[in-house]
Amino acid sequence: MGGMLMLKTLKRNGFMPLLVVAQVVFALVVLVNTGSLLQQQMAPILAATGVPEGALLLTHQLNSQDAGQDQWSYASLDSAERAVRAIPGVIAVSSGMGTPMSVGGMLVRATPTDARSGRSVDADVFGGDHLVDTLGLHVLRGRDFSDSDYMTGSFIKMYQQTRAALISDTLAQRLFPDGDAVGQEIWMSPKPSKGRDPLRIVGVFSDTLSSQITGPSVHAVLMLPLRMDDFGIVSFMVRVKPAQRDAVMKRLPEVLGTALGMHNPQTMKVERYEDARAARLHGNTVASWLLLTVLGTVSIVVVLGITGLSGFWVQKRTREIGIQRALGARRGDILRQYQFENFLVVCAGAVLGVLLGLIVAEWLRRHFELTSPPLAAWAAGALVLVVFGQLAVLGPARRASRVPPVVATRSV
DSSP states (O other), X not given: OHHHHHHHHHXXXXXXXXXXXXXXXXXXXXXXXXXXXXXXXXHHHHXXXXXXXXXXXXXXXXXXXXXXXXSBOHHHHHHHHHHHHTSTTEEEEEEEESOGGGTTSOOOEEOOEETXXXXXXXXXXXXXXXXXXXXXXXXXXXOOOOGGGOEEEOHHHHHHHOOEEEEEHHHHHHHOTTSOXXXXXXXXXXXXXXXXOXXXXXXXXXXXXXXXXXXXXXXXXXXXXXXXXXXXXXXXXXXEOGGGHHHHHHHHHHHHHHHHTOSOGGGOOEEEHHHHHHHHXXXXXXXXXXXXXXXXXXXXXXXXXXXXXXXXXXXXXXXXXXXXXXXXXXXXXXXXXHHHHHHHHHHHHHHHHHHHHHHHHHHHHXXXXXXXXXXXXXXXXXXXXXXXXXXXXXXXXXXXXXXXXXXXXXXX
C-alpha cells in the first residue's frame, strides 16, 4: 500500500523525477563511455615495461645509405656490436628490427596463430640476436635461442626459413590458455603459410612493452632469431650499467658511427628507454588527464544537480510532509521515503541509460572502431550513480524529516 502511494506521489510530481531521470541517463552514458576510453588510454601508461630501470638505450633507425652502402651486411653489424660492447659500462648490445616503441622506425606486425586450435592474437615482432639478454628480460619457461636457431639473412629469408620463436608471457596465455606454450607450433598469420613449416615455440619470456604499446597487445611480443643481413635500416639496443648510462650515451654515436662507416655519426639519435616511452605515451597522458577532467566534472554536476532538484522537490512538498508528521509519521519514515523515492527514480534513469549507452557504444564501435564497454562497466556505472543519488538526496531528506508538523502545515 505504501509503495502505491509513493508511486502516485511520484506521478503527481512527475516533472522533477523526469529531470532526475534525464540527468542520470546523460551521466551514465558519458561516465561509462568516458571511463572506457580512460581505461584504454591508461592501460599502456600503467603497463610494466619489463626492462631494468635506467639501463637501456635505443637508437633510431640507421640507414645504410648514410654509410654509402645499399644494405647493411651482417659482418658490418656484428663488427659494430663488438665495438659497442667494448665501451665501459655496456652489458649487452643487439642490432635488430621492430624495437620497443618503434623507436627504430621499423614496425613489424604479425598475427601468431595456434596451428592446432586456430586461435589468433595480434602481436609485434622483434627480430635480432641476443634480444632477451639485451632487454634485460628473463626466460620463464623453456629456453632462449641457441646458435642453431639463428638465421642470417634478409627479411624474406627470415620469414621463410625461421623455425624457432620466443613469445611473451601475455601472448602465451592468450594463445594457449589451457596449457604450456613451449613446444607448440604457430603460424605467423591466421592462415597456414604455403611453402614453409610452422614456427616452434622454444621459450616464454617475461613481459615487455610492444612496439605500438596500444590496445590489448601492449605485452604481446613475438621474438625471432635473426642476424640481420641485406637490410636497409637497422636499430641498436644497448643495455648498460645504470650508473654509466649517460657516459655510454655520449660515446655511442661516435663509436657506432665509426664502426659502421657512417658519414655523419653525430646525427645519430640515441634515446633513453624511459624518454622514448614517455614520448610515445605523451598523447595517452594528455588524453587521460582530459578524460579524468570530464569524469570529475560530470560527477560533480550529477551530485549537485540531484541535490538541487531534491531540495526544490522537498520545498514544494513541505505541507505534505507536515500532514504526514501530524498523522504519526516519524522522522525515520520521512527520511526513508525520500531515499527510496530517489532510489526508484535513479534506477529508472540507470536502466534507460544502459539501453541508450549500449546503442551509443555500438555506434562508436562501428564508426570509430572504438572498443565497446563491457556489460560489467555499465553495471558498475549504474551502481555508482545510485550511490551518488543516495548521497545527493541525503541532505534534503534529513532536512525534510526535521520539519515540525506545525510549521509544515502553516506553509502555503
